[in-house]
Amino acid sequence: MNNSIVIKFGGTSVSSLEKWLVISDTIKKHVETGFRVFFVHSAANGITDRLQILLKHKQDQIIEEIKHILQQLATDLNVSTDILNTEFEKLDNLLQLPQPSLHQQAEILAWGEVATHQLGLAFLQQSIPVTSLDPKHILISSAHDNRNNSSRVLSAKCDVTKNQTLIDSFDQSVYSMPGFVASDPQQNTVVLGRSGSDTSAAYLAVLVNAERLEIWTDVHGIFSANPHAIPTARLLETIGYQEAREIAASGGKVLHPRSILPVEQNNIPLHIKYTQQPDAAGTVLGHQYSSTAPRVRAISTRHNITLISMESMSMWHQAGFLGSVFDIYKQLGFSVDLISTAQTNVTVSLDTADNIIEENSFNTLVEHLSRVCQVEVFKNCSAVTLVGYRIRALADKIAPVISSFADQRIYMITQSSKDLNQTIVVDQDQADKLTRALHDVLITQAYQPEDFGPTWQELVKGNSPQPQFTPPWWQSHRMQLLKLSEQKTPCYVYHMDTIQQQIDHLKSIRAVDKIHYACKANAHPDILRLIHANGLGLETVSPGEINRVMQAIPEIAPDEILFTPNFAPKQEYIDASRQGLNITIDNLFILQHWASDLADTEVILRLDPGHGSGHHRYVRTAGEHSKFGIHHSELEQAAMLCKQHNITVKGIHAHSGSGILNYENWQRIIQYLTDQLNVFPDAYIVNIGGGMGIRENPGDAGLNLQALDEMLLEFKQRHPHIHIWIEPGRYLVAHAGILMAKVTQTKWKNSKGYIGVETGMNSLIRPALYGAWHNIVNLSKFDQPNTCTASIVGPMCESGDILGVDREMPETQYGDVLMIANTGAYSASMASQYNLRQPATEIIF
Numbered sequence: 001m002n003n004s005i006v007i008k009f010g011g012t013s014v015s016s017l018e019k020w021l022v023i024s025d026t027i028k029k030h031v032e033t034g035f036r037v038f039f040v041h042s043a044a045n046g047i048t049d050r051l052q053i054l055l056k057h058k059q060d061q062i063i064e065e066i067k068h069i070l071q072q073l074a075t076d077l078n079v080s081t082d083i084l085n086t087e088f089e090k091l092d093n094l095l096q097l098p099q100p101s102l103h104q105q106a107e108i109l110a111w112g113e114v115a116t117h118q119l120g121l122a123f124l125q126q127s128i129p130v131t132s133l134d135p136k137h138i139l140i141s142s143a144h145d146n147r148n149n150s151s152r153v154l155s156a157k158c159d160v161t162k163n164q165t166l167i168d169s170f171d172q173s174v175y176s177m178p179g180f181v182a183s184d185p186q187q188n189t190v191v192l193g194r195s196g197s198d199t200s201a202a203y204l205a206v207l208v209n210a211e212r213l214e215i216w217t218d219v220h221g222i223f224s225a226n227p228h229a230i231p232t233a234r235l236l237e238t239i240g241y242q243e244a245r246e247i248a249a250s251g252g253k254v255l256h257p258r259s260i261l262p263v264e265q266n267n268i269p270l271h272i273k274y275t276q277q278p279d280a281a282g283t284v285l286g287h288q289y290s291s292t293a294p295r296v297r298a299i300s301t302r303h304n305i306t307l308i309s310m311e312s313m314s315m316w317h318q319a320g321f322l323g324s325v326f327d328i329y330k331q332l333g334f335s336v337d338l339i340s341t342a343q344t345n346v347t348v349s350l351d352t353a354d355n356i357i358e359e360n361s362f363n364t365l366v367e368h369l370s371r372v373c374q375v376e377v378f379k380n381c382s383a384v385t386l387v388g389y390r391i392r393a394l395a396d397k398i399a400p401v402i403s404s405f406a407d408q409r410i411y412m413i414t415q416s417s418k419d420l421n422q423t424i425v426v427d428q429d430q431a432d433k434l435t436r437a438l439h440d441v442l443i444t445q446a447y448q449p450e451d452f453g454p455t456w457q458e459l460v461k462g463n464s465p466q467p468q469f470t471p472p473w474w475q476s477h478r479m480q481l482l483k484l485s486e487q488k489t490p491c492y493v494y495h496m497d498t499i500q501q502q503i504d505h506l507k508s509i510r511a512v513d514k515i516h517y518a519c520k521a522n523a524h525p526d527i528l529r530l531i532h533a534n535g536l537g538l539e540t541v542s543p544g545e546i547n548r549v550m551q552a553i554p555e556i557a558p559d560e561i562l563f564t565p566n567f568a569p570k571q572e573y574i575d576a577s578r579q580g581l582n583i584t585i586d587n588l589f590i591l592q593h594w595a596s597d598l599a600d601t602e603v604i605l606r607l608d609p610g611h612g613s614g615h616h617r618y619v620r621t622a623g624e625h626s627k628f629g630i631h632h633s634e635l636e637q638a639a640m641l642c643k644q645h646n647i648t649v650k651g652i653h654a655h656s657g658s659g660i661l662n663y664e665n666w667q668r669i670i671q672y673l674t675d676q677l678n679v680f681p682d683a684y685i686v687n688i689g690g691g692m693g694i695r696e697n698p699g700d701a702g703l704n705l706q707a708l709d710e711m712l713l714e715f716k717q718r719h720p721h722i723h724i725w726i727e728p729g730r731y732l733v734a735h736a737g738i739l740m741a742k743v744t745q746t747k748w749k750n751s752k753g754y755i756g757v758e759t760g761m762n763s764l765i766r767p768a769l770y771g772a773w774h775n776i777v778n779l780s781k782f783d784q785p786n787t788c789t790a791s792i793v794g795p796m797c798e799s800g801d802i803l804g805v806d807r808e809m810p811e812t813q814y815g816d817v818l819m820i821a822n823t824g825a826y827s828a829s830m831a832s833q834y835n836l837r838q839p840a841t842e843i844i845f
């Protein structure tokens with residue numbers, strides 16, 4: 001038998017009886033077709049993540065969870081749980097080691113695959129004769145690898161070629177092998193890096209000279225972008241190896257980057273198959289699918305990028321500078337990813353998501369580099385990469401999108417010498433926005449059926465648990481709103497049911513002990529009352545806000561109010577303290593100069609977690625460039641001053657910015673704050689701030705509350721005594737508000753159109769201040785087609801008095817009512833009387 005096939009099933013594809021039935025069916029079908037089948041698999045879902053946690057802190061509960069997952073799987077597969085006893089004993093012994101060496105760490109990480117293997121083998125052997133293969137005898141890591149030790153052991157690479165002796169040794173028709181695991185030439189255990197089972201399968205396909213490699217996953221194939229962020233992403237049904245490699249290396253999650261090159265070099269076709277629809281075509285990789293026409297095939301995003309900027313005058317016209325700098329990276333075993341150079345500056349990126357970067361060795365790197373140049377480090381960046389052929393030829397389409405991002409920081413733009421990719425590095429919270437804008441122009445608008453398959457939306461229609469798009473509240477109340485507009489415009493209208501719904505959403509975050517509404521977003525008394533009636537506290541930042549809250553809700557208990565001012569005068573702290581409010585202190589200065597005024601009280605300290613996030617740089621409220629929070633280097637001193645004055649630090653707080661859509665932001669914050677608890681032993685409250693972003697457009701992915709919930713719950717399980725607080729503003733009220741204004745005049749200048757309305761930046765300053773985008777609709781002509789493009793402007797004497805630039809609108813006339821959406825937050829509360837024009841009136845609906 002010559003024809004071999006390697007099939008690989010990932011974590012979610014080996015975690016239930018249903019999936020194992022697909023595996024045995026697939027094996028049987030391939031055997032019937034005449035193939036010798038090599039089945040490679042990952043660890044059951046959730047095991048390796050937990051093993052990774054155990055490497056850092058040994059926790060009995062996590063060990064129990066691991067055991068429970070596998071015992072449950074054994075029961076589902078109708079396999080005796082006794083099989084697991086030896087494996088459990090092995091794990092317990094490994095976890096006893098006080099300081100496991102790198103190879104022992106590899107053994108701990110590999111344990112999940114090995115244990116899953118025993119179960120799977122027992123299950124398959126009930127219906128198919130399967131022989132087990134030991135990967136440590138088959139995959140031997142390369143002896144020529146000059147990366148650092150941890151990379152060599154925990155993210156090992158193998159050099160493989162077709163192995164005839166090995167091939168000749170096979171006399172059975174089905175073999176099963178755990179992925180991820182290998183050994184070094186001395187037979188010590190190594191692992192191939194996270195998600196390395198793909199690579200195991202690719203290596204095995206080369207060794208046995210397979211006719212085809214099939215990677216079975218829980219997605220349809222490779223898409224033109226992450227479909228969870230961009231539902232209009234299209235399936236790539238065929239793709240050249242080179243493009244697929246670029247996609248995988250630049251953040252595409254379907255294949256592990258290292259798994260493609262071995263099959264590419266040996267011209268083995270790679271098929272990505274969807275476990276839930278075994279007969280669907282998926283994505284096929286092969287040389288024949290490469291094209292040379294200029295096109296972008298995919299846009300990938302990688303988060304957690306660290307940039308190192310190196311500045312030196314001596315670089316200018318000097319030979320050898322770059323050599324000496326890169327020598328430092330080499331000596332310390334850091335692999336550099338992106339590079340951009342200017343006359344006196346070189347900036348490089350390290351991919352912290354894929355590389356194993358230890359804090360200590362990173363600090364050593366920075367220290368060594370600082371001896372030869374000025375070093376600046378930027379963490380939490382994202383790289384957005386366009387992948388395709390001859391991308392430079394598409395510059396006329398790409399440039400306008402990038403230039404519309406000029407307001408945000410673009411750290412670097414690089415392109416590969418082969419013109420196969422172009423990468424733009426931006427702050428992490430801008431990445432999805434940029435990807436969406438690029439995807440719209442380069443893929444959705446340039447769609448060619450021969451390049452792309454169906455969209456993700458089309459593929460999941462009907463069989464997806466995704467909630468259907470629900471139209472915004474104002475759409476179904478259009479006639480009532482038009483009636484209202486006859487009485488008074490311009491006006492903000494607030495829909496209380498939508499606020500209630502948002503409150504309910506936030507309350508579904510199970511681990512949160514107390515929500516405080518940041519009333520700076522909208523301090524309308526009725527809104528404050530509704531929110532408080534739902535059991536939420538209030539967050540205030542000025543005496544004005546405190547008075548508003550107390551007038552609106554006279555019965556409110558003082559400790560339900562947070563007072564979080566910034567650079568406020570001393571008297572405000574003294575007054576708030578006398579009133580019994582929860583005071584948050586965000587500057588060491590206060591403790592250095594006014595601590596005696598706060599003696600014998602309890603306070604919360606606002607810390608600077610070191611990195612800000614948000615929809616615009618003006619709303620990032622942490623990090624070096626922000627005026628908020630106590631710097632890390634001052635924490636010990638703050639603790640000492642509090643102690644001297646008998647001030648009890650009952651909680652610590654951080655708020656990193658506003659309009660944030662990545663739940664990982666709060667993961668970073670909670671981790672940072674918890675790490676500081678040893679400095680503040682009395683603290684039991686961890687306030688992780690607000691900043692929860694909203695869906696601006698119906699097609700936006702929005703904040704994944706469920707992921708936030710799960711992350712916090714997992715945290716709470718580890719720290720059950722900590723009270724978690726949050727203080728959102730926008731999330732509760734933004735969607736609930738609209739602004740209605742009548743058209744005053746229209747104007748055309750050549751091809752440029754302007755539609756003027758009764759109010760502008762005096763009622764809504766966000767577009768002028770942050771370039772914020774608000775949906776604008778002609779309510780009077782709601783069902784009519786868009787026939788013109790115009791900017792919607794207000795009556796103020798400023799060119800920046802624009803509510804929306806170049807919007808597609810229906811034929812719009814004097815007196816029509818325009819509606820500006822998502823103006824429940826930071827609209828009325830930021831309104832002004834500029835030009836002595838009164839802002840819009842507020843109406844409760």
Ligand code: LLP
Binds near residue numbers: 518521564727825
């Ligand atoms: N906590 C603190 C300490 C804050 O400074 C803020 C907002 C919040 C909570 C609530 O953040 P939210 O959940 O609403 O994002 N004017 C800008 C937003 C500025 C937010 C300032 N601080 C805008 O219109 O986007």
